Amino acid sequence: MSKLIGNAIFGQSGGPTAVINASAAGVFTEALKQTGHIEKVFGAANGIVGMLNEVFYDIGQEDPKELELLKTTPSSALGSCRYKLANAEDDETDYKRLLEVFKKYNIRYFFYNGGNDSMDTCNKISKFLQKANYECRVMGVPKTIDNDLYGTDHCPGFASAAKYIATTTMEVYLDARVYDTGMITVIEIMGRHAGWLTASSVLAAYKGYGPDLIYLPEVDFDIDKMLSDVKRVYDKEKKVIVAVSEGVQTKEGKFIPELVSEGDVSVDAFGHKQLGGTATVLANYLKEKIGCKVRGIELSLMQRCAAHLASKADVEESYLAGQTAVRCAVDGMTDYMVGFQRPENGAYTCEIKLIPLDTVANTEKKVPREWINKDGNFVNSKFIEYALPLIQGESQIAIEEGLPRWARLKKIPVTK
């Protein structure tokens, strides 16, 4: 493949994670080194939206120390978006605009960091640019706490959220059993359609301080069955901890909050139903049925932004994913997402695997049914073997006056 010289742009898309900026650090640091191929490195404000509007920053003017701090700075430093591109067959407006921008700024390297929807965006742009005969290397950098991206063993962002969930569940476990009275705690964990995050609570149980019951969206949710599960544990132990995914649905396809207030759910740009309130609804239901003290806890945004509790393995792998995307693109590869695989046997190591973008886009990977017990209310040792290596090591964040010191980017706009 011929050497391609031009500028590079990087964008962050979808929900933030504790380590999405580690991938940004990987892309930026490597791209700034590749001076024989990449002339300028741009960071797009709010992903594809910034690219369409020509709002991007000149990363070459950033202090390298601050780029290093990006590794341990949570959320999306450049801003994110949930902008959905139309199919090019239906409407080429955005694609033509992007091509115009790419030409204007001689953008020849396009790196996009996100989950399912973002890889779909990345794939569509890649295919359009190919069709338009505009030479540009396009690489997807995976990111999602949901861990539901197809073709990769796991996704950057998942392990840090899993470590947060396991650690926090362990802490809540101790807190929820200090009194000599009965208590039921319902912990609501993120995950629209895949139960990877909720399943991670089993790591707390593996340590002896975990949930008694785990409900994932992979199994139809039956509220009567849950009540009898909870009663069984309660009658024996007087303390029950339930981990439940925000995405569990009845076999009729209803989410828990819908069981209470039918049709009262708003819809976001991608057509996902906005969830929340599952813990509260279930806690109130159990209080009414069992009559003891209950507490509903939603791990909310904390589970995806807790950089102070990130997995060191995850930080390093996220950085590696960004770095690899740049190296591969410079070596002539395009139209791939960087993924991970692990050895079939033996100790865990993270190996790189390139996955064609069109096979990733819009395919969701779920927790295998055989990793969930027959009753559908717990997760077995196969999940523990899978997840445990990913949460190893404690990320060391920079501290100033007892509080996090995060990257401060200058964000110098590229002149239009």
Next chain:
Amino acid sequence: MSKLIGNAIFGQSGGPTAVINASAAGVFTEALKQTGHIEKVFGAANGIVGMLNEVFYDIGQEDPKELELLKTTPSSALGSCRYKLANAEDDETDYKRLLEVFKKYNIRYFFYNGGNDSMDTCNKISKFLQKANYECRVMGVPKTIDNDLYGTDHCPGFASAAKYIATTTMEVYLDARVYDTGMITVIEIMGRHAGWLTASSVLAAYKGYGPDLIYLPEVDFDIDKMLSDVKRVYDKEKKVIVAVSEGVQTKEGKFIPELVSEGDVSVDAFGHKQLGGTATVLANYLKEKIGCKVRGIELSLMQRCAAHLASKADVEESYLAGQTAVRCAVDGMTDYMVGFQRPENGAYTCEIKLIPLDTVANTEKKVPREWINKDGNFVNSKFIEYALPLIQGESQIAIEEGLPRWARLKKIPVTK
């Protein structure tokens, strides 16, 4: 004062904290060293309830390494209680029973770890034992995330919760502003009557990543005023973060959830109203009035049990409080709570101060009005100067396989 030889008992009471076990470690380690005064060291199961029921453990049989791990193990290792003693003038039953137990086990040292209600219990027992001419040294060890104990500069447990709140608010701040759309986030923080914890969110603002508005229970809450405060920030910034205490009340004395569902609040043993739902109620209200995306976040139990994010200063001071209680009792002191003071001028250091139990019991210390701005919607630099030294240093918890390794006590029961 004559030398007093006998056994010692220690109990934990009230809500757990991230560092209550650090005080237990301080009491146990020191008491086990004082072999010339203290023969056996007992830990009561569930505080005063375990003492009344003769359920306590022989701490001398615990592995010293596990007692050391108690320093970084959250929640109450011995179990807690919210048992309220009657006034001795009204009903002496429990007091007589305690005296019987103390005599049976030759308990001559009584250490009790808790907040306002627990210091009231401690004081009542101390006075009864004096009246009964039973020689026993009684020392209170302070504990409360609420920081509302009278007579001490601050309370063990507060600073770790404050550090959790400040760090988490910083993380949520970044997460809540990744999209280029409007968003209001309401963070609900613990504190029934005093706003110390909610005020701690200002430390995040001090770092540049904090709430725009802070509402404490020290100021009457006006929902219309809050709406206009939020609108003002929203119109300018399109992002608003509100930190609100679960305990804010209207001038008519109504909590936020009561504004919605009058009279629908259960009452616990101490007559406190069970709160919760403040963030959800306010978020829904703001969504209706302003129409943008909102998110209500309750920091729930996490803010009081997050040992992984404890303040090192707090861990050390909590240990010191327990250790000091034992040393003072052995030196002949009784009927005091161990408290802290800081120098009037110069750098922060933690100095010990003994406070008579009867002046502590049932008096609540609130955030001074002059530390809150005139508008009642933010906290000023006086609070920052006060709180910042307390959250310094990062507690290093023991880690095993990427997750916390907590103390495992044998809890060998003392034979009746």
